[in-house]
Amino acid sequence: MILQKTGRATCDNFTQSSDTSKNNTVFAPNERTGGLTSLEEMLFYSLAGLVQLVALLIFAFGFFPSKSPIPGFATHESQKIDGEAQSLSLDCVEKISYDKPLIDQLVIVVIDALRSDYLFDEETPMTFIRSLVESGNRLAFNAHVQSPTVTMPRIKAFTSGTVPAFLDIVLNLASSGFSEDSIIAQLQKNNQRIAFYGDETWLQLFPNTFLQRSEGTVSFFVKDYTEVDDNVTRHLDHELKHWNSWDVMILHYLGLDHIGHSLGPKSTVLPGKLREMDSIVRKIYDSLTENNRSFGMVILGDHGMTDGGSHGGSSDQETLVPLVFLSPQMSAASVFIDGKRVEQIDMVPTVSGLLGLPIPQNNLGAMLVDVLSAFTRPQQLHEQLSDLMLVHANAVQISKVYESRFGSEMSDQLDQLTRRSGAILDAYCRQGSLPEGEPVSALIAGYLSMIQKMQGRLLVSFANYDMHLIYIGLGMSLMVTLSLVLRLLYKYYRQETHQWPSFSTAILWVGLALHAISLFASSFVEEEHQIWYWLLPSYLILFGFQQTGKLLVHGKVEQSESSKNDIVKLLIVLVLHRVLRAWNQTGDKWAHLPDIGDWLNQPSHKNELVFLGIGSITLITLMLLHRDRHRLRISHFLCVTGLVLVAFAHFSFDRTVLCVRVIWLIAAACAFAFGRRLWALAMWTALLMKPHNLPLLCGVVIQGRLLSSLDIHPLALYFALAAAFFYTGNSNSLASLDVGAGYYGLAQYHPVPVGLQMLISTYAGPLLLFCVSMT
Structure with missing residues (x-):
């Protein structure tokens, strides 16, 4: 009925216009076009369409702002304590140096779409990871991730400490090389051997980085949730047997995410998949422990999933994931922080500290001192001073990112903390003791407070848009819309009859x-x-x-x-x-x-x-x-x-x-x-x-x-x-x-x-x- 009436009206209009065209040329003005010739009418609407397209492009540039990362790669020299500490003896600085790794090997297990409740729920099938609570060999955090919650932007985020852009959603379908500073780049520069098995996105983001025997799996074929994980696990026996052939091993399992997409998070096969992931973590942990290796494990989800099984938005189910640190070297007396809220990008400076690497240039993460303090070190004083140097390196690094966006408003506070830290190191190296009234813990707390303040403002700023371009685009679009509406009203009122x-x-x-x-x-x-x-x-x-x-x-x-x-x-x-x-x-x-x-x-x-x-x-x-x-x-x-x-x-x-x-x-x-x-x-x-x-x-x-x-x-x-x-x-x-x-x-x-x-x-x-x- 709708189509028939519209069709009849169109046919009637065509007939009338045909009759009119017998007496008027195509360039003659008439009542139907409101006094404009057909050519002028066509040019008017073409110009309106062109301006609307330009407005859309301007809006897009404002809505998808480009980031300007600090170029180059970080070094230890650029993040150390300056001032009085420079004149200290090398032997003393060597004892408390923060560029020495706390562990010999690291295993990172990324379980795609592992949301927080899958681990923190009391009835979780991941019983092994939870059992490590009693031995004190685990620190687990409730990590917040920034949207868009899709895999490729999240990999960029937790390897470089940066905030992804919404434009990365499109790039997620065709990942290209990632050229910014990251943990992976720092490992490669420090001649660390990296084995990788899992989502092929890693191989596309970091080409020619992993050992030749590394292998990727296709992440987009979501109907498969068994073979995609078996293709990762089948390499474990060989890698664990030849544990001395790698320094860092990264595993990215996709099966859980595929279950969410194809069957939903309430599927009966999901608990079995969680048990499978738990058994894999147990296998790696037990094997490396038997070899008396000084190692650590990081287990995390890149993002969560909704009750519908999808992800990409900013709900709590999509943005809260577990971040777990496991190691036999973690002190049994350490404070267990189960579910403490942190940012997922906080793992970047933390992992850098564990491996003795410089913190990536554009990192926005804050050092998780609880993790570093949990590792046993020879003397408590050395431990505190090493932590102090690590948080100082984090503060120096993130202050450079902050200064590039907001100026040097935090430089005075950083300089003050640096002078106090230098004085402490000087007193320790020259006298073997700390100055009175200057506890190291207070300095560490001061650094962390400043880091978190800068982090909070930076995270908000990177989520902002270029409002000037957005307003210009919206204004142009509004003008086009109003001109079209006025044009239609003008034509309507020039008609002889009004209904x-x-x-x-x-x-x-x-x-x-x-x-x-x-x-x-x-x-x-x-x-x-x-x-x-x-x-x-x-x-x-x-x-x-x-x-x-x-x-x-x-x-x-x-x-x-x-x-x-x-x-x-x-x-x-x-x-x-x-x-x-x-x-x-x-x-x-x-x-x-x-x-x-x-x-x-x-x-x-x-x-x-x-x-x-x-x-x-x-x-x-x-x-x-x-x-x-x-x-x-x-x-x-x-x-x-x-x-x-x-x-x-x-x-x-x-x-x-x-x-x-x-x-x-x-x-x-x-x-x-x-x-x-x-x-x-x-x-x-x-x-x-x-x-x-x-x-x-x-x-x-x-x-x-x-x-x-x-x-x-x-x-x-x-x-x-x-x-x-x-x-x-x-x-x-x-x-x-x-x-x-x-x-x-x-x-x-x-x-x-x-x-x-x-x-x-x-x-x-x-x-x-x-x-x-x-x-």
């Missing part, structure tokens, strides 16, 4: 304006679905009142029947809307509340899920074939076969590659051989949907059919499309993307089909509703 819009239509335009204004508030952006969930039924109710008025005013039988039918259809659409909006909770504040999808995904309701899923596919099939029900064709057989296979793929074959590819072929045949593109889209979207969303998809199809038969304003369809986007559980957070949907039917990673399937899965609701309403 004011109905009240319900006016509500659509007001609602559209209110939605645009709401986007200036972050809380409204996070909860945008609430706006559409309110605007759509509001218009439909007002439209229903109009139809009721027609039913009461007009006495004609035909009009009365038509109005009655419209009212019934509107009631069905409103009921469907209420059910569909409750299917998947989304947004930020209330996403944790239970919904229909959660109920269907419970193991005790598996029978209901299968019944509703198969019933929905059957109903979709009947609706697709309804218009051609009088003629049986080959395309009908293909449509039924394809949708039956979709049902099997969801509830029987576990979406095997062969089954999915057969569905692809059937969908392609329907689309290109028989011209049934809607059928092909229905098959594909039903295949990519999670099983509990199949009834939702059926509801969207019904909603589209009913809306297309109503005489509603085209803007109302736009409102329905926006609501359908959120029905499926989408939000404005990257975490709502279903990455696993991109891999159906694929045996390995291919960027084009993966991207296409993710796109269709994300926009399945509005795509299907639009196509159904247009046919």
Whole structure:
């Protein structure tokens, strides 16, 4: 109905313009263009489009600001204590030097998507790591990570101590070499041998850095969560047997992340994966302990995951991960700090201190002195002085980053602490004792306070945007919009007759304006679905009142029947809307509340899920074939076969590659051989949907059919499309993307089909509703 009316209007306009063109040349001004020639009209709209594009580019430069890192690589000379300490004897400084490693070997185990509650929960399957609490051989922290919470930016962050940019989300799909100073670069410069096994992103970021026997695994093929980890673990026996052939070993396990994407964090296979990771940590720890090695282990998650299994946003589930330090050399008398809140980038200066490396140039992390103090050293005084030199190095390094952005406002405090530290070292080396009234712990606390103050301001500044460019871009875009609106109003008032819009239509335009204004508030952006969930039924109710008025005013039988039918259809659409909006909770504040999808995904309701899923596919099939029900064709057989296979793929074959590819072929045949593109889209979207969303998809199809038969304003369809986007559980957070949907039917990673399937899965609701309403 919407399309037919629009089409008739377009045809009528074309006919009238054809008649007019008999008497006017294409360059002549006329009433329809508001006094401008067609050429001038074309130039006006072309210029508006060009200015809008420039505005978008300016906005993008402001929203994705480029960082200006300090060039070069750090050295110990640039981070040592100056002043009086320079004249001390080399023997004395050598005793308390901070550039000597505290351990001989380090193992870093990155468990992708390991969020904090997986370790800190009392019933965690990771029993070995928790058991080390009793022996005092573990310090565990609750580490905060900065968004975007995707793998490649996080690797950059916890190896260099820097804050990732949102532009790294795009680069995450095609990682390139990382040229900034980092722990990896410092290890290479100090001739340390690094073995690596795991996510191939590391090999792309740090090419020609690891030992030749290192091996990467593909991170994007999320349907595999077993072999991807087995390919890492199979190298462990060889590396542990030849423990003297490497100094640092890095392992990056992807299976847990893949389980989240493909099965969800509540999957029954997830505890088994956590136990597997725990057993791997035990194997490494026990083996190196038996060899009497002085070693340390760092276990961390690069990011967390939401209850939907995705990540990329800034919720606590995505940004809080464990950071664990293990070592037999850690003192049993050390204070256990289980769950203390730190920044994940704090591991960068801490690991540098453990390995005796210079702290990377652009690091924003603060030294975790609790970890360094936990390692046993010959004398307590030496231990404190070494800690003092380490936090001084951290303060000098981070002050240079701070000065590059904010000037030298912290230099006086740093100079004062440096003079006091130099005096302490001088007294110790010359007299063998410390000056009275100057405890080392107070100086260390002073350094840490200054470091954390600089860190806090730097983290905020790196998360800021170039507001000048953003305002310029928004201003240009607003001017273009206003000029177009004024142009349309001018053309409207030059017409001979004016027809004011109905009240319900006016509500659509007001609602559209209110939605645009709401986007200036972050809380409204996070909860945008609430706006559409309110605007759509509001218009439909007002439209229903109009139809009721027609039913009461007009006495004609035909009009009365038509109005009655419209009212019934509107009631069905409103009921469907209420059910569909409750299917998947989304947004930020209330996403944790239970919904229909959660109920269907419970193991005790598996029978209901299968019944509703198969019933929905059957109903979709009947609706697709309804218009051609009088003629049986080959395309009908293909449509039924394809949708039956979709049902099997969801509830029987576990979406095997062969089954999915057969569905692809059937969908392609329907689309290109028989011209049934809607059928092909229905098959594909039903295949990519999670099983509990199949009834939702059926509801969207019904909603589209009913809306297309109503005489509603085209803007109302736009409102329905926006609501359908959120029905499926989408939000404005990257975490709502279903990455696993991109891999159906694929045996390995291919960027084009993966991207296409993710796109269709994300926009399945509005795509299907639009196509159904247009046919």
